[in-house]
Amino acid sequence: MPSILIADRDANERIGIGWLITSCAIPYDQAYAAATMAEVIECMESHRPDVLCLELDMIGRGEWETLKLLVEQYRPLVLVMTAEATFERAMQGIELNARDLWLKPQTPETIRRVLTRYCQERNDGKMVGCEAQGKAGGVDPVSYLELFFPKQKSSRPYPLLLAQLEDSNRHPELLRFLEAYPFREPPILLPLSDAIVGIFSVEDSDPLPHLQQVGKRLLRDWEATFDDPLSLVMYHSDTPLEDLNQTYIDASQALHIRFFKGYRQVSVVRNRIAWTMIDPFLSPSEQRSWIDMLHDGNKEELKQWMYRQFFYKEEPYPEPGLLRIRLTSILAQVRRYMKAHGLDHGKVEEGYHRVFETILYSPILYRIVQELLLFIYSLIDSVHHQKEEARVDLIELAIRYIEGRYTDPDLRLEDVARHVDRSPAYFSTLLSKRQGISFRQLLNNLRMKEAQRLLLETSLSVQEVAMRTGFVNPNYFSKIFKEKTGTTPRLLRNQKKV
Known part of the structure; x- marks a missing residue:
């Protein structure tokens, strides 16, 4: 029977995987555990386990080359685990020739199924990991290596599923959903940092109609359980002799269709996206x-x-x-x-x-x-409000100017408009709109208010009061005074005496 080394910094993870092996009767002869890279190295050299279940996040910078040498020397079947769904972690798995990549947390059912398959394949000397999954589903053996690096041309194109959530932090949950989903022919699933890639087998000459139905059903079933917006791309190229790397590059361009359609959509794409070129700058x-x-x-x-x-x-x-x-x-x-x-x-x-x-x-x-x-x-x-405030400030400035010069008999509308840097017509309209009276009415109101004070508080003659309030002609002053107050200057003066 083969042996397995479970290497993880989390004691609960080590104990949990060990318990699954025992309780589910997965036929490993021996299950070793390691919490540090030093313990991994010691166990690899001492016991030479057939299967290595390794947490990538525990590998230090100076320990990477040593680990690769040990894997190359003893050739265990490698399963890598990580909590970081990044390109860097995927590349580390490729360097170790890993047969599978787990994004934590994984369901016990997935762990049980994969470890059982590894044990059987190790015993039988068959292919393992993604390669075995590929053959079982009718897909040629593929891995991250073929996805990211060009290789020799294939005899047929690869239909792809690209699944992407708006919140990429929920991709581990999406991966578990896809792994458990009842596909008629399960695709190979390769999780990436920004999407999950599914690689299907090719039986039909034109698989897109079938894939479109798969995508619609998949989206419907996802939304029946989860609220996270999902975007799906079903991609197939008619171009012959295309390798998986180029197919993935072309298909990943199709992910940008969500820029126009939004999430909660299935985009069925045949061949490379032909974007329209536009002049991006305003003329x-x-x-x-x-x-x-x-x-x-x-x-x-x-x-x-x-x-x-x-x-x-x-x-x-x-x-x-x-x-x-x-x-x-x-x-x-x-x-x-x-x-x-x-x-x-x-x-x-x-x-x-x-x-x-x-x-x-x-x-x-x-x-x-x-x-x-x-x-x-x-x-x-904001600009409209700013202008309104500026208009109010302009009227206040004009009124203060008039209050300081209303005794000048030569004060005119044009003088005030010039002071606030506006045309006489514009200022007159704005004043009427804000104050409800004309410039002449405002000026006379100020003059009459001062005239009443002088008549009641001083012994100045009516003619002197008129002069001090901006009126050259005493008779005109008396006329305006009566219109505004309802009495004459002399009668107001006499009321004071009474």
Whole structure:
């Protein structure tokens, strides 16, 4: 019977795998355990286990070459485990000629099934790991090595499934779902950091219709249990003599279709994606249009422009990277608008950087467009509010100027408008809108208020009061005074005496 070495820093993992071997009667003659690389090396040299179940995360920098030499010398069947679904970990497994890669945590059923298969294959001298799975399912032996490195041309193309969750941290859960899924012909599953690759056998001359049905059923069953948005690509190339590495490169391009369609979709792709090439930068006329739309503050016009430019409903789609550049070109015009109105600081500046990050990294186009539009709307509102405040400040400045000079009989509307740097017509309209009265009415109100004070608090003559409040003609002063107060200056003076 073969022997197995379980190497893991976590004592619970070592004990749990050992318990499974014993309780499920997996026929290993001896199960060894190691918690450190030093113990792994000692056990490998002393007992030469037939199967090595190894946690990749426990290998130190200076221990890697020693481990590779031991594996090469004693040639155990290697199973690697990791909690990090990264390309680096996958490459380490390839270097060790690992037959399988587990992403922690794994279900006891998966562990039992794989260790049983390893034990039987070691006894029988058959192929192991992904190679055995490939033959059983009708697929030629494949591994990460064929996926990432070119090799000799194959006699037929590889149909692929690429599964990708919006939250890549949930991929171990997706992998367990796929491993347990009742495929008619189970694919070889190769988990990566950004997706899970499934490699199918080829029986039909055109397998895509069948794969499309598989994808739809798979998506439906996933969504019946899980809330995480899933995107599936079913890829098949008609091109003959294509190796797995090139097929994977072409298929991975198809993952970017979610940029236009979003998640919760099955994309069926035949052959390499043919992206449409576009000029990613705004033309001079488009830049002028954007400047005009921003300064006009027409939100509906901005929205319709963005929808026409970026809401694609059918193929061929533009290359996603070029669209991201075009969106940053639009954001550059928004930046000019911010600077023109002094809004390139504080929370607005923070919002600008968030939108920039969204354009660069958000996986879905319509989310980018919505975030950009919402940011532009908030900018337009800020500028509108800023202008309203500026108008209020302008009127306050004008009133203070009038209060300091209302005794000047030559004070005119033109003088006040010039002081606030506006045209007389614009200032007159703005004053009427804000205060509800004309310039002349405002001026006379101030003069009458002061005249009443002088008449009641001083012994100045009516003529002197008129002069001090900006009236050259005492008769005109008396006329205006009666219109405003309902009495004459002399009667008001006499009331004081009474």
